[in-house]
Amino acid sequence: MFAKKTMSVVIGLAFGAEFLITVWAQVRPGDGPRYVNGSSLARPTDYREWVYVGGGLGLTYEQSRNPQATPRFGNVFVNPSAYRSFMQTGVWPNGTVLVLESRFAGTDEFVSNNGKFQGALRALEAEVKDSRFPDGWAFYNFGTADALRDVAEPLAGEEVQRCITCHTEHTAVERTFVQFYPTLLEAARQKGTVKPGF
Amino acid sequence: MFAKKTMSVVIGLAFGAEFLITVWAQVRPGDGPRYVNGSSLARPTDYREWVYVGGGLGLTYEQSRNPQATPRFGNVFVNPSAYRSFMQTGVWPNGTVLVLESRFAGTDEFVSNNGKFQGALRALEAEVKDSRFPDGWAFYNFGTADALRDVAEPLAGEEVQRCITCHTEHTAVERTFVQFYPTLLEAARQKGTVKPGF
Numbered sequence: 001m002f003a004k005k006t007m008s009v010v011i012g013l014a015f016g017a018e019f020l021i022t023v024w025a026q027v028r029p030g031d032g033p034r035y036v037n038g039s040s041l042a043r044p045t046d047y048r049e050w051v052y053v054g055g056g057l058g059l060t061y062e063q064s065r066n067p068q069a070t071p072r073f074g075n076v077f078v079n080p081s082a083y084r085s086f087m088q089t090g091v092w093p094n095g096t097v098l099v100l101e102s103r104f105a106g107t108d109e110f111v112s113n114n115g116k117f118q119g120a121l122r123a124l125e126a127e128v129k130d131s132r133f134p135d136g137w138a139f140y141n142f143g144t145a146d147a148l149r150d151v152a153e154p155l156a157g158e159e160v161q162r163c164i165t166c167h168t169e170h171t172a173v174e175r176t177f178v179q180f181y182p183t184l185l186e187a188a189r190q191k192g193t194v195k196p197g198f
Numbered sequence: 199m200f201a202k203k204t205m206s207v208v209i210g211l212a213f214g215a216e217f218l219i220t221v222w223a224q225v226r227p228g229d230g231p232r233y234v235n236g237s238s239l240a241r242p243t244d245y246r247e248w249v250y251v252g253g254g255l256g257l258t259y260e261q262s263r264n265p266q267a268t269p270r271f272g273n274v275f276v277n278p279s280a281y282r283s284f285m286q287t288g289v290w291p292n293g294t295v296l297v298l299e300s301r302f303a304g305t306d307e308f309v310s311n312n313g314k315f316q317g318a319l320r321a322l323e324a325e326v327k328d329s330r331f332p333d334g335w336a337f338y339n340f341g342t343a344d345a346l347r348d349v350a351e352p353l354a355g356e357e358v359q360r361c362i363t364c365h366t367e368h369t370a371v372e373r374t375f376v377q378f379y380p381t382l383l384e385a386a387r388q389k390g391t392v393k394p395g396f
Contacts, residue, residue: 048381049278052250055271059306059313071312073253080247103380108257114269115257117378180315182301183246 031079032095033128036151041126041140043150044079047099051083052076054181057105057116073118075101076181082129086184090191092174096129121145126152127167127175137175139163172198229277230293231326234349239324239338241348242277245297249281250274252379255303255314271316273299274379280327284382288389290372294327319343324350325365325373335373337361370396 031050034042044050058071078086082096106119124142139160140152155163164175172179172195173188179198188194229248232240242248256269276284280294304317322340337358338350353361362373370377370393371386377396386392 049249049281051247052273052275054316055253056313056315057255059315073255075250077250083247108377115254117254117257118252118380120380179306182316182318 030095031081031097033097033130039132039138040151040153041128041138043124043142043148043152044097044099044126047077047079047097047101050077050099051080053078053083053098053184056180059180071105071116072122073103073105073116075103075118076177077101083184087187090173090188090193092129092176094129094131098127098176100125100127124148127163129174135160135164135175137164137167139167171195228293229279229295231295231328237330237336238349238351239326239336241322241340241346241350242295242297242324245275245277245295245299248275248297249278251276251281251296251382254378257378269303269314270320271301271303271314273301273316274375275299281382285385288371288386288391290327290374292327292329296325296374298323298325322346325361327372333358333362333373335362335365337365369393 034044036042053076055073055075057073059074077099079095079097082093085091085093086096101124102122104119104122105116107116123144126140126142128138128140129136130138133154138154140154142149142152154160167175167177171177172185173193178184178188178194185194232242234240251274253271253273255271257272275297277293277295280291283289283291284294299322300320302317302320303314305314321342324338324340326336326338327334328336331352336352338352340347340350352358365373365375369375370383371391376382376386376392383392
């Protein structure tokens with residue numbers, strides 16, 4: 001009788017564990033890309049809770065074409081599971097999502113006359129590592145803040161070719177500007193995954 | 199017999215649930231301040247995986263005193279549980295830790311002649327909400343990157359009084375510069391916790 005009860009408790013424990021693990025997996029889904037119709041990307045709504053990898057001011061193509069343009073801040077966030085994987089290996093796992101946020105710059109006369117801080121959102125783009133795409137990476141543009149798309153199709157044709165060329169020739173690791181992301185750069189240096197010249 | 203077995207399974211499930219919740223709580227400890235000797239703060243080592251709330255360039259007292267000084271980037275990170283609580287309530291919970299990172303600015307001639315990106319760490323400070331301190335907030339300085347302290351004592355005397363005065367008179371919410379943190383500012387506006395004038 002005691003043995004039977006013990007066995008029932010053990011079976012119960014096993015069921016309990018399985019049940020809880022299932023629930024836990026359901027409430028904490030993967031943080032990778034959410035696709036619509038296979039290749040379009042649903043705009044990540046929680047990327048501000050992802051890992052911030054770096055940013056800059058006036059570090060845009062626009063600034064390059066027109067140096068008189070008002071400089072914007074750029075922030076780059078990555079999904080946490082991809083960040084942890086990169087920190088351990090120096091390479092991006094399939095399912096990496098990098099979000100590039102552009103923000104207007106504000107000034108504050110009290111703290112510093114010359115200083116600039118980050119203001120309202122201006123535009124949102126994303127880059128996803130996915131082996132199903134010809135280059136292994138897909139590029140998305142969610143548009144400007146006044147008309148953000150909920151879902152973006154992958155850039156195609158000449159448009160994506162420009163992304164790929166620049167993200168191949170001028171990036172420190174794979175298709176990503178790791179030279180601008182200090183904690184990632186240090187990890188990549190340790191793992192020997194930085195391209196020559198960086 | 200069937201009823202007994204069922205009850206044993208139910209008890210087993212309950213034990214299983216309790217066991218797993220206990221294990222889960224142990225492997226995911228709180229993300230609040232880790233004190234040494236009661237009030238000194240152990241330098242958070244994982245703050246780069248916390249939530250990035252905002253930042254700026256040249257937004258420092260140093261810049262204000264000497265406008266010719268080379269501007270630095272400032273990044274502010276907060277522990278995730280405090281971020282989520284603020285987004286829901288517009289106020290900081292006890293145990294909030296804000297980390298201020300100062301980074302050297304680099305330039306990249308390819309992407310933009312005028313653009314600046316974030317380089318090596320320069321210095322690290324922190325601010326903690328803790329009702330045990332006279333002001334309700336404590337301020338810590340971990341020093342410069344070449345000699346970072348593992349543990350910092352809370353600033354005291356005239357030094358902390360300067361922090362408190364500035365963080366009282368020139369901050370949008372409580373003792374924090376929420377006017378520079380766009381997602382937090384929006385939440386605080388919705389909750390009505392922004393000070394008049396911001």
